[in-house]
Amino acid sequence: MIDLNRRNFLATSSATALAASLPQTRLLASPNDRMKVGFIGVGGRGRRNLETIAATGAVDVAAICDVHDHFLMGAAITHPGAAKFTDFRRLYDSLGDQLDAVVVSTTEHTHAYATMPALKLGKHVYCEKPLAYNIDEVRRVTEAATKAGVVTQMGTQIHAGDNFRRVVELVRSGVIGSVSEVHVWVDRAWGLQSKDDSQRNDDPIFVRQRPNERLPVPKHLDWDLWLGPAPQRPYHPIYTGSTNWYRWWDFGNGTMSDLGSHFNDLPFWALRLDAPKTIEAFGPPPHPEIAPATMRAVYQYEARGDRGPVELNWYQGAVKPDLWNAGEIPHWKSGILFVGSTGMILSDYSKHMLLPENEFAEFVAPEPTIASSIGHHEEWVAACRGEGTTGSPFSYAGPLTEANHLGNVAYRVGKKITWDARNIRCVDCPEADQFIRREPRDGWSL
Structure with missing residues (x-):
């Protein structure tokens, strides 16, 4: 049984919850x-x-x-x-x-x-x-x-769910020791399939190139406004489905934009991550227009405060962590695994567990110290009215989103990148600039 100092747990969690x-x-x-x-x-x-x-x-x-x-x-x-x-x-x-x-x-x-x-x-x-x-x-x-x-x-x-709060408390309490690596995997794949499915070009998820035909714009849609600041292209329904646009680089950033925002949120919160130092990504050759369905990225975060360096591994689509492939952890379709010096915590949206299970069989979690949310939307409304604060303000969500985008930047340039967060650039990698910023279409500006 792992011994947990309850007083240290409460003091640490209370302070970090307030700082968040x-x-x-x-x-x-x-x-x-x-x-x-x-x-x-x-x-x-x-x-x-x-x-x-x-x-x-x-x-x-x-x-x-x-x-x-x-x-x-x-x-x-x-x-x-x-x-x-x-x-x-x-x-x-x-x-x-x-x-x-x-x-x-x-x-x-x-x-x-x-x-x-x-x-x-x-x-x-x-x-x-x-x-x-x-x-x-x-x-x-x-x-x-x-x-x-x-x-x-x-x-x-x-972010407003109780499960994430309990995991943050456990990670910060030291119950699994010092966390040096995290593995995050998702089975959803908004992007180009890695196998040859050319016979299914009628299905949006298998289309491999920009459609050539010019179709009439539906009367209910303002296509020019839908494009907004993105480059001009003829209308096609393959872009405008409820999630189809996620796949196309001109409009979205694939699985990372969708699920990275949710799943990487937990390690970002629990470990107080900020800007990564280096990022390297692996997958099929980048497509010029469509994000990948399957891809892996490795982030290196430098030590911060009383936390040591952290390696965060991201997996989407067909790839999974070695521990998952070897059957050493439960085969959850999607998950976040914190690897500490004395144990591991496995979580998804709604549940979590301490591993190895036999070593934590008698573990009893202390009383929660991070208060439950009144609801993600509700806390925003309340904060606007001067009652409390939000859990994912832009001051937190901005760095999280930047880190997610960097995984795709590394993938698209095809090499390990070193990130200069202050100057918003990849060191000695000018070819990354086109993926960090772009000029909007005429008539649009920030």
Whole structure:
């Protein structure tokens, strides 16, 4: 049985839980004020964000915006008093001064462009993950949020769950000793399949090149606004499905953008990770337009405070950690494994376990020290009203998103990179610049 010093556990967890929440400015004059909120993107995840935040009873849905007319009209049925917009730039022009907060649930490549105007106006922002399309945009949004002093939250909903809180407490308590490596794997694969499935080119996940045909744009869609700052290309439904866009480099960053935001969140939180020093990635040869389904990345983090160096290993698609392949840990489809000097912790979204099981058979976890969340959306609304703080403010979510993007940067340049976080560049690797930032299409700017 591993002995745990309860008093040390409580002291450590309490201090670190407090440090995880940064003070945020509130704008509302009184907690009794109702927030006037604009919702940009109201289909799919945006619809769920709209209904969950509206259900708090503390907000007025002042405006709704979507490039898909059927999503917009669907939201208008539930919220008939909201002003309707197709172009979020017109929303800001018309109602920017009247809003207290904005919720951004667009596709990844327009996150920064829909978020930045709100920050410049001093409005609170909830933005879906990933925070922005590339590292340059992430850094600019993060710095703008700090300057604005408003309440922010990135949409990593699982961050509010109790399971992650219990794992953070255990890792920081020292119950498995000093953690030197982490393995994170996910079985979902938004990207180019690694095997030859040319016979299935009718299925979006097997398409291997940009479609050549020019199809009519559906009447319900404003294709030019959907493209936003991305390079011009003819409309094709292969881009606009609910998750199809994740696969295309011009619009998203594959599996890492989607699930890296959620699964890497736990080690980032538990180990107080920041900017990695080096990143190396492995997988099939990079495709010029489509993200990989299967890929592995290795991050090296330098020692920080009382934590030693950490190696974080990311696996997506068909690859798994050696311990998983050897049957030395349970075959969970997706998981986060913390490897410490005296044991291991295996977790996913909803459960966790200490390993080896026989060595922790008599272990009894102490009382929780990180308080339960009132809900990921609910804590953002409450913080905007001056009640508490958010768990995933941009000051935290920004560095997490940058680190995730760096895995793809290393993969696309095809070599190990050394990251200069202060200057936002890869050392002696100018070819990485094209993946760190890009010029937006004419008519779009931050």
